[in-house]
Amino acid sequence: MTYALLISVFVIATCGLVYELIAGTLASYLLGDSVTQFSTIIGTYLFSMGMGSYLSRHIGKGLIGKFIQIELFVGILGGSSASVLFLVFSYLGTFKLILYFLVVLVGILVGLEIPLLLRILKARLQFKDLVSQVLTFDYLGALVASLLFPVFLAPKLGLVRTCFLFGLINALVAAWTAWLFREQLPQVKWIRAECGAVTLLLLLGFVYANQITALAEESLYSDEIVFAKSSPYQRIVLTRWKDDLRLFLNGHLQFSSRDEYRYHEALVHPGLQSIANPRTVLVLGGGDGLAVREILKHPSIEAVTLVDLDPEVTGLFRSNPILRQLNQDSLNSSKTKIINADAFVWLEQNPACYDFVVVDFPDPTNHSLGKLYTTAFYRLLHKHLAENGAAVIQSTSPLFARQSFWCIVRTLESVGLRATPYHTYVPSFGEWGFVIASKQTYIPPGSYLENLKFLTADTAAGLFHFPKDMHPVDVEINRLNNQVLVQYYESEWRQVTQ
Amino acid sequence: MNRRQFLLTSAGLVCVGEICSCISHRHEAPFSGSILGASHNIGHLLREGKVPAATQERKVPVVIVGGGISGLSAGWKLDKAGFGEFEILELESEIGGNSRFGENQVSPYPWGAHYVPIPTKESRAVRELFEELGVIQGYTSSGQPIFEEKYLCSSPQERLYIHGRWQEGLLPLVGVTQRDLDQYERFRALVAHYKGHRGRDGRKAFCIPMELSSQDKELVALDQLSFSDFLHNEGFDSVPLNWYMNYACRDDYGCTMADVSAWAGMHYFASRDGGAGELEDSTVLTWPEGNGWIVKQLRKKLQSHVTTDALVFLIDCAPQRVTVDIYHPKENVSTRIVARDVIFACPKHLVKYIITAARSSSTQYLNEFQYAPWLVANLTLKSFPVARTGTPIAWDNVIYDSESLGYVVATHQSLRTHLPQTVFTYYYPLTGTSPTEERNRLLQTTWQTWADFILKDLSKPHPEIFALVSHLDVFRWGHAMVRPRPGFVWGRARRKAAENLDHLYFAHSDLSGFSIFEEAQYRGVLAAEHILGKYRIPFSSSL
Numbered sequence A: 001m002t003y004a005l006l007i008s009v010f011v012i013a014t015c016g017l018v019y020e021l022i023a024g025t026l027a028s029y030l031l032g033d034s035v036t037q038f039s040t041i042i043g044t045y046l047f048s049m050g051m052g053s054y055l056s057r058h059i060g061k062g063l064i065g066k067f068i069q070i071e072l073f074v075g076i077l078g079g080s081s082a083s084v085l086f087l088v089f090s091y092l093g094t095f096k097l098i099l100y101f102l103v104v105l106v107g108i109l110v111g112l113e114i115p116l117l118l119r120i121l122k123a124r125l126q127f128k129d130l131v132s133q134v135l136t137f138d139y140l141g142a143l144v145a146s147l148l149f150p151v152f153l154a155p156k157l158g159l160v161r162t163c164f165l166f167g168l169i170n171a172l173v174a175a176w177t178a179w180l181f182r183e184q185l186p187q188v189k190w191i192r193a194e195c196g197a198v199t200l201l202l203l204l205g206f207v208y209a210n211q212i213t214a215l216a217e218e219s220l221y222s223d224e225i226v227f228a229k230s231s232p233y234q235r236i237v238l239t240r241w242k243d244d245l246r247l248f249l250n251g252h253l254q255f256s257s258r259d260e261y262r263y264h265e266a267l268v269h270p271g272l273q274s275i276a277n278p279r280t281v282l283v284l285g286g287g288d289g290l291a292v293r294e295i296l297k298h299p300s301i302e303a304v305t306l307v308d309l310d311p312e313v314t315g316l317f318r319s320n321p322i323l324r325q326l327n328q329d330s331l332n333s334s335k336t337k338i339i340n341a342d343a344f345v346w347l348e349q350n351p352a353c354y355d356f357v358v359v360d361f362p363d364p365t366n367h368s369l370g371k372l373y374t375t376a377f378y379r380l381l382h383k384h385l386a387e388n389g390a391a392v393i394q395s396t397s398p399l400f401a402r403q404s405f406w407c408i409v410r411t412l413e414s415v416g417l418r419a420t421p422y423h424t425y426v427p428s429f430g431e432w433g434f435v436i437a438s439k440q441t442y443i444p445p446g447s448y449l450e451n452l453k454f455l456t457a458d459t460a461a462g463l464f465h466f467p468k469d470m471h472p473v474d475v476e477i478n479r480l481n482n483q484v485l486v487q488y489y490e491s492e493w494r495q496v497t498q
Numbered sequence B: 001m002n003r004r005q006f007l008l009t010s011a012g013l014v015c016v017g018e019i020c021s022c023i024s025h026r027h028e029a030p031f032s033g034s035i036l037g038a039s040h041n042i043g044h045l046l047r048e049g050k051v052p053a054a055t056q057e058r059k060v061p062v063v064i065v066g067g068g069i070s071g072l073s074a075g076w077k078l079d080k081a082g083f084g085e086f087e088i089l090e091l092e093s094e095i096g097g098n099s100r101f102g103e104n105q106v107s108p109y110p111w112g113a114h115y116v117p118i119p120t121k122e123s124r125a126v127r128e129l130f131e132e133l134g135v136i137q138g139y140t141s142s143g144q145p146i147f148e149e150k151y152l153c154s155s156p157q158e159r160l161y162i163h164g165r166w167q168e169g170l171l172p173l174v175g176v177t178q179r180d181l182d183q184y185e186r187f188r189a190l191v192a193h194y195k196g197h198r199g200r201d202g203r204k205a206f207c208i209p210m211e212l213s214s215q216d217k218e219l220v221a222l223d224q225l226s227f228s229d230f231l232h233n234e235g236f237d238s239v240p241l242n243w244y245m246n247y248a249c250r251d252d253y254g255c256t257m258a259d260v261s262a263w264a265g266m267h268y269f270a271s272r273d274g275g276a277g278e279l280e281d282s283t284v285l286t287w288p289e290g291n292g293w294i295v296k297q298l299r300k301k302l303q304s305h306v307t308t309d310a311l312v313f314l315i316d317c318a319p320q321r322v323t324v325d326i327y328h329p330k331e332n333v334s335t336r337i338v339a340r341d342v343i344f345a346c347p348k349h350l351v352k353y354i355i356t357a358a359r360s361s362s363t364q365y366l367n368e369f370q371y372a373p374w375l376v377a378n379l380t381l382k383s384f385p386v387a388r389t390g391t392p393i394a395w396d397n398v399i400y401d402s403e404s405l406g407y408v409v410a411t412h413q414s415l416r417t418h419l420p421q422t423v424f425t426y427y428y429p430l431t432g433t434s435p436t437e438e439r440n441r442l443l444q445t446t447w448q449t450w451a452d453f454i455l456k457d458l459s460k461p462h463p464e465i466f467a468l469v470s471h472l473d474v475f476r477w478g479h480a481m482v483r484p485r486p487g488f489v490w491g492r493a494r495r496k497a498a499e500n501l502d503h504l505y506f507a508h509s510d511l512s513g514f515s516i517f518e519e520a521q522y523r524g525v526l527a528a529e530h531i532l533g534k535y536r537i538p539f540s541s542s543l
């Protein structure tokens, strides 16, 4: 029986550390800044364990019964903590409060366990053995948890499942203790029932962990999720609310079907319409096929080459019926050729020139994406433009990220391209900016296609006027070896979102 | 056993099983790798002289011994001048020497030299080569070179892991005092002073190539002092500043600042003045395979002149001709080349084993050439380590309290936006005790021990590194770099070693007293131009 109890020490220690690691990981995952999150969580947790140990003196009679109850509590609280926190983060605004409340509570309960076990074991062991053995098993448990967690549990099971699993283990320790001491316990039946109920609950949680995660994610996106998949490159989520379809890549909104026509008409036509008799077009990024849809409206177009990194995205937009309706099946057109490749490298390896190039990359949120906005990239773009051709570059918001926008304009100019900046309003994005880059002076088209929903020649003139709050600012040129754009972008959007 | 007992026991067993498998993984190293390195046993053959005698004989007018940067540069110059009758002999299976590289399915990566600073005005040959290779695309109206952007080190260039976070740049900024900052400023001013300073002979105080530096006694006197004494005398006692200085010496010279002369120490900081326009002096040129990229380009040009797996073990100078005896380890035969002239582009410490003239005369001065041992490892990672607070992953990533120099990211220059895997090149100069003892330690330590050492070091900033590694190769450089000890750079031994014999020309970075690309290239081109001059072949000097 002594050994059985020592094994409990080991198991309890493992569970205790796992809860702590989960809280820390979750906090850094959801709140960012992992060093701060981890150290404050660990601090709070250790302090709470101390409180638990202190409080253990107030527990008098019926040690074993109390111990079982505490185990069950730890099991249910600790075991459900990850899912509770996920849901709280998604549905309520007060995440931190609940996080620390849970950490303190679990900490206190875990802190209670070891002193109680010490007292239970007191009668069975000499003091020096007692301390040495209990502490040995305690630290051993901690070691196992700290090794298991990063290598096996977090990557293989996920946080929510791991949490339920360890809750279950706590509950089983409780049940086992109840069985070991069945002779000495009053109300054994009642205790058995409790153990059974908790175990069942946690088992359900373990089995339905995915649904719980999905529930949480759904609320993060506020609308119903109609498609979700992780490709090697990104997390793709498609949501729908009434007739509004939205695409998110890594949580960033790509378009809303209600107003994407504004974005895509503004992206494509001012540039494309200005070219006499355009035949070949290259689209970089834009795997949703919406820019291609606009391009194919021009009858002179013979071939569109779309280069997008992620085959999952292009695959989705070629096969899903609702999305095919949205992009008017542009990706299955006989004129369209789809290439799944890294745009920069692909462009370096392909010599062809194009009449029109659409550069529709994600915003420069990091150094990898920042490369696609450098002089090095634009020099390459220059080489792929036909003499009378033009390119258009999506250039983030000139209102929220003014320096970033003008940095893109100046960078294009620095490689000898003529840059014509313009902007438009897209409700789900806000004020959005584009730049036309050409070898010859850009002359705005005298007319636009009839079948557009947004652009007409008389209103289009307004796109090229920049009100005072979007006027040019002094900026540096973005190069691979300085990546100033990433810095501008980060500081500007941080101001907007805070 | 009843049902409940059974369930509990089996649950317990599952748990224990998992734990065991996890722990055993920890020890079995779930990744592969091995020890690589300059062929040590071939080197031993040289010393022991146990090679078959030469059987066949052929004639080649000019033989270049050694296919490192200096030997290849000599070939480059001969070839450019339209002289094609030369052969480069290299003992390894690959040319490149200390600038060799490797490649796997993830990326090419360096095994040694990994960057070249923006060349100075005086590094004319470097500029000429870089124009040829498209590294320099042209010049501005003010005469500044315009570099191909993808060869300039991408931002962020460097970061330092200090007090639990990554900061940008290598000069410590986290947790430093005003006093430290004042000293940084004062040191900066000192460097600026020396950059602009010319000696009484009108030459730059510190120049690359080093031979063009001023011979002003006051400046040359700095060579007598150790760099650490110099800093001490100048009142630089800031701990982080001294850390940085020591780091710089370990990085460039493979020894601590107590073992580096003040002249060499200042040279590191004050000679690099190639920056202009948007480029800072500290900007570097780099490629995924490091300077191996340059080796690749030179290989394309010189392929037909190169013989690899060719160990030169005897060079005998007669009045009218030189014989070069070569052992071919793959075939286990030796051959002889009769040459008019030979360029010896190998480390100096080999002279006494190979060159007969040196065998007879006093070679005492050669003992002044001491070498720092280095270890370089390439780690293939399944994914990048998670980003933590501070500066995102840079090209050069240094850990403050570490014996190593940290790691360089081989994929940093990649233009891809998405890189699932990567290769880290880990640098470790063994500066602990004497070079001989450290060399023994380098050669006697097992792969497993090195792997543990490296991962433990890298786990400081990246606790999860163990789980990310899929392959780890270790490369041992027993005699990696000549040490610019106090008194060596401007001492007698180095000058004597640079003196050519009648038909034997010396070309190796050793002759400059410290090992960098520019010096290796300079020595090679210089030797080639001597020969071109002697043969009266018209050429325009690259120097």
Ligand SMILES: Cc1cc2nc3c(=O)[nH]c(=O)nc-3n(C[C@H](O)[C@H](O)[C@H](O)COP(=O)(O)OP(=O)(O)OC[C@H]3O[C@@H](n4cnc5c(N)ncnc54)[C@H](O)[C@@H]3O)c2cc1C
Pocket (backbone or CB within 6 Å): B065, B066, B067, B068, B069, B070, B071, B089, B090, B091, B092, B095, B096, B097, B098, B099, B111, B112, B113, B114, B115, B116, B310, B311, B312, B313, B345, B346, B347, B350, B374, B376, B477, B480, B481, B507, B508, B509, B510, B515, B516, B517, B518, B520
């Ligand atoms: C780990 C490390 C990192 C470095 N990093 C940098 C850096 O980042 N930037 C920089 O500028 N420099 C760096 N260096 C310095 C580097 O040594 C020089 O840049 C340059 O490569 C030296 O070229 P070399 O021709 O003078 O010498 P070596 O590279 O030593 O060339 C000598 C050649 O001769 C061959 N050889 C030797 N003996 C014989 C024989 N008997 N027969 C035939 N062939 C023989 C050798 O195999 C070798 O190929 C680094 C060096 C090391 C070791």
